[in-house]
Amino acid sequence: MRSPPPDPLAFAGAELLELETSDLRRFLRTVESAQAPEVRIDGRTVLCLCSNNYLGLADDPRLARASARAAEALGAGAGASRLISGNMSLHDELERALATWKGAERALLFNSGYHANCGAIPALVGSRDLVLSDELNHASLIDGTRLSRATVRVFRHGDRADVARQLADRGAFRRAMIVTDTVFSMDGDLAPLPDLVALAREHEALLYVDEAHASGVLGEAGRGAVEHFGLADPRIIQMGTLGKALGSFGAFVASRGDVIELLLNRARSFVFTTGLPPAVVAAALAAVAVVRDEPERRRRLVALSSRLRDGLAALGFRVGGEPGVPIVPVLIGEAGATMELARALFERGVLASGIRPPTVPPGTSRIRATLMATMSDEQVDRAIDAFADAGRALGLIR
Numbered sequence: 001m002r003s004p005p006p007d008p009l010a011f012a013g014a015e016l017l018e019l020e021t022s023d024l025r026r027f028l029r030t031v032e033s034a035q036a037p038e039v040r041i042d043g044r045t046v047l048c049l050c051s052n053n054y055l056g057l058a059d060d061p062r063l064a065r066a067s068a069r070a071a072e073a074l075g076a077g078a079g080a081s082r083l084i085s086g087n088m089s090l091h092d093e094l095e096r097a098l099a100t101w102k103g104a105e106r107a108l109l110f111n112s113g114y115h116a117n118c119g120a121i122p123a124l125v126g127s128r129d130l131v132l133s134d135e136l137n138h139a140s141l142i143d144g145t146r147l148s149r150a151t152v153r154v155f156r157h158g159d160r161a162d163v164a165r166q167l168a169d170r171g172a173f174r175r176a177m178i179v180t181d182t183v184f185s186m187d188g189d190l191a192p193l194p195d196l197v198a199l200a201r202e203h204e205a206l207l208y209v210d211e212a213h214a215s216g217v218l219g220e221a222g223r224g225a226v227e228h229f230g231l232a233d234p235r236i237i238q239m240g241t242l243g244k245a246l247g248s249f250g251a252f253v254a255s256r257g258d259v260i261e262l263l264l265n266r267a268r269s270f271v272f273t274t275g276l277p278p279a280v281v282a283a284a285l286a287a288v289a290v291v292r293d294e295p296e297r298r299r300r301l302v303a304l305s306s307r308l309r310d311g312l313a314a315l316g317f318r319v320g321g322e323p324g325v326p327i328v329p330v331l332i333g334e335a336g337a338t339m340e341l342a343r344a345l346f347e348r349g350v351l352a353s354g355i356r357p358p359t360v361p362p363g364t365s366r367i368r369a370t371l372m373a374t375m376s377d378e379q380v381d382r383a384i385d386a387f388a389d390a391g392r393a394l395g396l397i398r
Ligand SMILES: Cc1ncc(COP(=O)(O)O)c(C=O)c1O
Pocket: 112, 113, 114, 115, 117, 138, 140, 181, 185, 210, 212, 213, 241, 242, 243, 250, 251
């Protein structure tokens, strides 16, 4: 008898098993309802404590109606890349609205934050340049930086002195660019932007900031951390996303007109991809108006974040992050214990994501709890009660 031929795809199962045995395998969960504070999963209604829908706009009827109207009037897709025939008047209108909101000369849409970072960074720096990158930067910044072929120096998280030291030794590099998240997605803390701008000025460097978790959330007009710190400098190139607080999908880079024109010509993730569909763009346009006109949503978010942060700290959990930021990381340590807590919370009606390596460094696994401005005090209190009960059951707190 001939033995069966070897399975050419056997590596997949083997590698999945490896992930599973180290508690690092990931699974999709299906949400059967709209993205509201409470969502339906497996037929059960649970409190959603892990969405980036910070302002509660993802299921706002005004965005949904704007989408529906745009789809009815203009169809389902852009049909081509923006530079071919896919540039529609809605794209222009949203870019103008984003530039005005951000106080920038121009903005350019990208199909997601991941696209923006992977396209814009390599368009701004190349093999003759130096990039200084915070050690906790988001994966899309890391990937964009790698694609640029620039020399990368990683600096200690938020460490001004380390940036200064590495910039002072800048050598013969043509350009230098500091790249950082402004609100760190897994830690909920802020980059020391005023210091970074000062260093960029001193050393004639650029500063590329990823405002994914700050857009719509920080600053009086919700423009982000750059507004929060009152900064204005042409060397700051701002990237923001539309899929988190703005409740829609996509991203943008805002800067001076000539920089945007360069991105439009050079950013491969802009040039070689189909334009965003009209329904998505229309929802984002409606979201910009809400963000601008309803600052009370940001105030509500600050109050809810403090309520959750204080409540969890009082229970004895190690809570990180910055007051006023709607990301509340609850440090656990090992991946296994973190996932056990996430499961125990789910059993108690709270969906909270366990974050493990490679998203965070080994030994720093955590529950990343996030708030929505549309949550009630009662819902946040319910989340705190679930943490108390699950934490005690697992021996994580007394
Ligand atoms: C800091 C940061 N940058 C970029 C992204 C990517 O944005 P998007 O989800 O629009 O691709 C994310 C989140 O996913 C993020 O947290």
